[in-house]
Each structure stands twice: as structure tokens, then as C-alpha cells.
Amino acid sequence: MEVYRRPESRPWERIESKTIVAVAKKPRYVDVSNPSLSVQCPNCGLKTQRFLDHCRNDGYKLWPSSEMASAAFKAWRDADPRRADASRYDLELPAEPMDATIDYVARAHHLGIHLFPNSNYPFIICVGALFLALAAIPFDGSVRIGLLVIGGLIFLYGVVGWVLVEDVRMFPSGSPSTDGEVHH
Ligand SMILES: [Zn+2]
Secondary structure, eight states: OOOSOOGGGOHHHHHHHHHHHHHHTOGGGSOTTOOOSEEEOTTTOOEEETTSSBOTTTOOBOSSOHHHHHHHHHHHHHTOGGGTTOOTTOSSOOOOOOOOOOOHHHHHHHHTOOOOOOOSHHHHHHHHHHHHHHHTSOOOHHHHHHHHHHHHHHHHHHHIIIIIIIHHHHSOSSOOOOSSOOOO
């Protein structure tokens, strides 16, 4: 069952696209260079939606018809790709999509919280631990020693790389400039 309809299949938009043909012949009705979605009502002076046929404050008729208003809105919206998400029921354009990614590392650094660095070393540590675990299996003595040495080397390499190399790189000497917060 289709629950979320794509924007272009919203029924009210289909109505708009029907009327645009007739009104598109008279583009002088809408100033597409004006980026505003709101307008000052000539009757009450309050800010209202520019592309609704009536002022939302006192019902003053801003457009000859609702169809005309929506067609004007569509012409206005199509004039600039940045207006694609605009709604004629809004007073302002939707905010530019901002970069919502948060630099947790920088944030933790600022707060004095110790994050372990994103790293592949934990996997290496696990591989080393695997060999160490295999060494616990009662194989032939030399095989166990070999596994122990290999596992131990890989394990140590992982630990050293993770804790000493990457961690130090991430938290260079001199604790971050925190406001007396404890560095864990
Ligand atoms: Zn008004």
C-alpha cells in the first residue's frame, strides 16, 4: 500500500498544473524576481502569504482567484530552483539545508571527553586475540608457541597502534583547553 506519495503526485499540485497553462500567458501578474513568499497586505498592512488569494489577517482578496494565486505561485517557484521546496502557505522560504553532521570528535575534544579514535586497530587487536585463543587449544607444543607469538605480536601491534599512535595523534600533549573539566 502506498502511504507516502511523492510530492509531484499530490492532488492539489495536479490542480495547479491544470491552471498554469491559462495563466502562464499572463506572466506580468507575478514578479518572479521578487524572492519573497510574503507580502504586505494593501488593506490591513500586515504580512501575509503572497500566493494565497486572501489575506490571512482580514480576508482581503489579494488575487482574483485561488487558481490565479496558485498558478502565480508555480510560475514564481519554477523561476528559481532554490524555491523548489517552497510552500505557498509559508511566509518564508524553507531554510537552506544545512550540514547537519556534527563533528563529535571536535566536540568531545572541547568538552574534555576522551573518545577513542575511529580506527581499524580494534580489528587487528581482535585478530591477535583470535590467534592467542587458538594458542590455548592443545595443539602440538611448537604450533602453540607459534600461534602465541603471532597472536601476541598482532595483538601488541594493534594495541600500540590504537592507544599510543592514534590516540596520541588525536590528543596531542597538553590537554585541551577546557574550563577546568577533567580529562578522562
Ligand atoms: Zn489584510
